[in-house]
Amino acid sequence: MTAAEDNDETVEDPTARVDALVAEIAPGVRPPGVRRRDAVLVTGPWLAGVSAVASVLAERLPQVLVVEATDLAPGEVPAAVVFVVSAASVLTESDCALLDAAAAHTDVVIGVVSKIDVHRQWREMQDAAREILADYISAGGEPRYRQVAWVGVAAAPERGEPRVDDLVAELSKQLGDSDVQRRNRLRSWEFQLRTDADRIDRDARAEGRRARVTLLQEQRDEVLRQRRVSKSERVIALRSRISQARVQLGYFARKRCASVRSELAEDVAGMTRRRLPEFEVYLRDRLTEVVTEVDEGVAEHLTDVAHELGLSGEAVSASGLTQALPKVETGEPALKSRRLETQLMTLLGVGFGLGVALTLSRLFADLAPGLTVAGAAACTVIGVAVTVWVVRIRGLLRDRAVLDRWVGEATGTLRSAVAELVALRVVAAESALTAELAERNETETARAADRIAGLDRELGEHAAATARAAAVRDRQLPTLLRALENVRAELGESGPADAAVMGDR
Template sequence: MTAPSAGKPTLPAQVKQARESLLATLRELDPQVAKWVEEQRRARSTKPSVVVVGETNRGKSSLVNALLATPGLSPVDAEVATATYLVFDHAEDWLAKACYPGQLAPVGFPLEELIRWVSAAHELPEGQLPPRYVEVCGPVPLLERLSLVDTPGVGGLDSAHGELAMEAAANATALLFVVDASAPFTATELQFLRAMADRVETVLFALSKIDQFRGWREVLDADRALLAEHAPRFADALIHPVSARMFEMAGRAPNEQAATMLREKSGVAELQGALQELLVGRSVMLGEANTLRALSSALAEQHAILNAERRALSSGESEAEQLRARRDELTVERRSSTRGWQLKLRGEVQRTRVELGHEASRQMRDAQSYFRQQIDSADREQLVQLPQQVDMALQTISQRVSGQLAHRLNQVTDVALAELFSAEELDIIRAQFARGGGPPVVLRPPDKRPPTAEDKLLVFMGVSGGAGAAKLAAAPLAGFALFNPVVLPATIVIGLGAGWWMARTRRHAADKQHTKQWLVESIADARSTLDQLVAEQLIEAEQQLALALDDALSRRIEAIEAELKEVDKTIKMDAQERSKKLALVTKRIKDVAEGRERAEAFLGRIRTLRDRARAE
């Protein structure tokens, strides 16, 4: 990267200057809209998230504890449940809660009981369901600037766990990949990194357990060579040698001098600094990009409004006639229940149901075929672990279907809107929806019922289209939405899980034939549940989209009525007054168009930097 030339502002400084200038322009046109953009900027969280992944027994959880300077916090347990993440965030006092996104209220519990909630070797408290993830908050300085997600390592990156870890990492600001100093990268680790190359912008590496292996420097060199050959995108990435054990020993050192030496040699402080330096600055730029996107949307709305005002000043009565005709057309569309946009909306929703049904069937068939092969080659111990692998596969399928459903509903909405409004009108509608206080379509979870033995088979998982499971990471579509003005983003709440609970509540037979029968029943139950949930969500989506679009029609009709009143006023103006106002409006149109181009140009530069970082 070349150094900035002397006297030339950096990109963050240029973006800040542009943001203030565009806000000033917007304040002159519509102070309320400018206030909304400022509120969005202040309310937007800029805290980055780091997902920690690695093979089993690589010292991952020990390193997380060292980074948080809290020994024993994340359970170091080879039998941690594969379906449960640990999300660490900041709070003034320590607290822990089991989370069931979109389905059940979080369940708080004492921190000393954490291992009972996340380890397959321990029983859950009586009457409790397995959580989708566990959130632990406390007064840790590092967590004031970023959140940390400890993914389970059971199963290995060559199994379904690798796919689930990949989904979590793809939604994070950065990935911290942990390997140990016993040997160079394995084939499965390199395969995982190759798969991640196009999905995660920022990857850091930690070489753990350097105190236990004297030849760790040779392993470090071998790791660099393997990255250059098999995952060249990460060839220049820093690999941080660390020892969580040395960092923990520093807390028991006989004096401060020894403690300081141990902490320095552990490499943990250096890794903490690298995480903060690398991520916090990028997080600020992401926040600025989101503000620029809001400004661009607001300026597009003002451009459409000013164009309508210019037509009124230029055309007079002919513009009034066109507005009346458009008002009458939209009024008919709003009153009709059998024409145009409603039929298009209904047809697109049905098409979505069919497409998702086919895709879910294919993925379930693939999962069943894969696990039948695994059963045939498994020994007794592997059969015992298989239900956890099945559960992860079902969660991954659920996550995929959720993301596909969110994306398809955005497409459905675009089709329905294009049926109703012109391109200029859409600029206004998009901005109105953005300021509506939240997405018009928020799909509800299935109705809650008292848990029964059958209900406990289903451990629901929530997935949000912009933002993943709660604080696990950002929404899967967040990066897409940042650079693509998607209208009506939908929040999807669907999910399932069968294998994990069945492994805990039913004695697992080592007989392969019985296991195959169990697999067929589990996947059939999961498929049935997923179909039902998707159908319920689409029914709800169709109803809410219809209401949202009807509301958009009403707003547009009201706006046309307001424009007609302005046209009447302009008709009564004398020629000199009209000419003066027309000149002012024309200048404002030019300023707004240039402002929007400026915002889009900076968004393009930020996007280019992001893509360049991915390529390096």
């Protein structure tokens, strides 16, 4: 056989002619990926009587292969579709979708209303099916369903022979048309071109991608907002807690100083001369203990503040170690330089003792002469004793007063020292916590920047993909639509191809 003869056979082949028609308009477009099987597919909704109709057709048309949906392999399409609905139920939208799937690549479609032997109103159901298909077409369904032929059958009647003559006649008529093979190929090309056009247009419109882009932008804005808000909240919380700590620790230090002042005042009130040397050492040790207690309380409180803010207490502890505890300078109590006061008190004591002695001597004046001398001696001793007692008591009271003033001055110095200690510790802790908070903010800022960079990369990828899809649509869609218009014209269906694509949106 010559090459010319091969070309003639190719031209005469209806499938090849259709492929050549499409390739002339849209070269390079992928052909329909289906394999045509010379068979009649009988399908329909559940309980519509599909199997009965298929069995009767196989008996009445032995020269025709009759199959059901499960008999077709993936990628196989039939030469004709018989769509069966029951006269007992109304056609639904899901039934229309089933018809779309079954007849996507097939031009020959026959509608069948089954069980007409038991449902006398089958003609009304047939008209209703036509109306429902018309509504489905108006909602974007296949316009070719308007020309679908409908017949009534009784494939498995309760009495009598099956009534399928009209179906057999209609099916034989349509399968006997010499143009069936070409029209079926045109239907396959129509479905393929429309699917490709829908896919390209959908990719360019990128509705799903737009939703993802919107979500990514919202996530990006939320990351930025959270970063600003969290940073401000942490700074405000730190300042607030430091201010509260400054007030609370100042009150704690003053209260501790007042407590030790009362304690030392009680000791002074019961002071004796024997305890005077020990009291000075005790006071200095007690003041040092108070400073240590205040320092420990401040450190503990500031550590708790750090933990409340989610920061480590190590910075607070380190800042406290760099500062030495203040020393409270108390000086010496003025107990020794009291010579003039002692002389004055001695003089007063002598006068008081002399007065006591004279008063007592008058009691012995009228006694016997022998007792007068003894009474005078006794009065003298009593006067001297009173004088010594008055001088000693006055000296002790004076020492207590001096010690009390000294304790007041020492606790005043202590108050100033612990106030300075609290202020320095709070300032140092604030600096340390601020530095640690700044490091944490930098870390979170870097983490947020990485997150934003990842979102920006994905947004850029979506933008690039959208641009590529738009370029593909601008380059390929017009060609596909022209090819689709020619295919529809060959099928005898009017209307622009872009309207068919828009109808699927």
